Amino acid sequence: MFLKSITQLAAPGGTRARLSILIFHRVLAAQDPLFPEEADDRRFDEVLQWVRRWYRVMPLDEAVDALREDRLPARAMAITFDDGYADNATRAVPILQRHGMTATFFVATSFLDGGRMWNDTVIESLRRCTADSVDLGPVGLAPMPLRNAAERRAAAMATLRVTKYLPADERHQQVQRVQHICAPGALPDDLMMQTDQVRGLLRAGMQVGAHTRTHPILSRIPDDQARHEIQRSKEDLQDLLGRPVTLFAYPNGKPGVDYAPQHVAMVRESGFSAAVSTSAGASARDSDFHQLPRFTPWDQQAWRFGVRLLRNTRSAGARC
Structure with a gap:
């Protein structure tokens, strides 16, 4: 209750609203011994329990529209996943549904149906x-x-x-x-989603956004190739889903390192209404809506997790 009250003060609604956006990549069946910080079923469920106590989770597009129009409620948060791993559909979605929450899944389209990053x-x-x-x-x-x-x-x-x-x-x-x-032998070819699993995200009440086709570091490829990656990923998903795709996530996502101002312009010109980076911070009414920050605390205890999220609301995040 104490953290919820403090969160209300740190992230009020209306003209002083702050939008926190969490970022995840995978939800595993059990802890990965190589990467134990990656969320598994138990950890993801625990995080959502904490979030439900302190924040109001909204679909990202609705939250962005409300922030633009000075009507975002207090304690607003959105949840996002990057890349398009199969466990997003098989493990993350059921846990989100159990908590009555929606997330946005940013999919790199060339890896669907058996690809591997x-x-x-x-x-x-x-x-x-x-x-x-x-x-x-x-x-x-x-x-x-x-x-x-x-x-x-x-x-x-x-x-x-x-x-x-x-x-x-x-x-x-x-x-x-x-x-x-x-390992000259075969490696797993089932890490990423199948196309019907992407469609299934919508059927489950989730959202889908674009994340380029091949997940390149945009700042390290020619501009015409970067534009193609951005536009084609949007078209791939729109063809697949039969509806507009208006949200984008920059691969790797560090402003000024992984993408530059010209890539922000490309995203805007491609018709995306908002885009997210991996710069820590929370969004406000004066944020660049095509460079919205995201952050997820790594703490294992609820109060530490909550305090770090509160601190994050004070930062506007980096921009190009």
């Missing part, structure tokens, strides 16, 4: 490597031990760091080298 190729290759160490010299890394989950995580993080900002073709080649060295 490049970072998952790296992670799953290192997860499945049968050796106790790996020499990734061909991708610019020293030999690394793989004796336990912590060491495999460290190897995955190091590999992601050296490949993330490479040009797309070079990154693809390096990731293929990692797979060949670590």
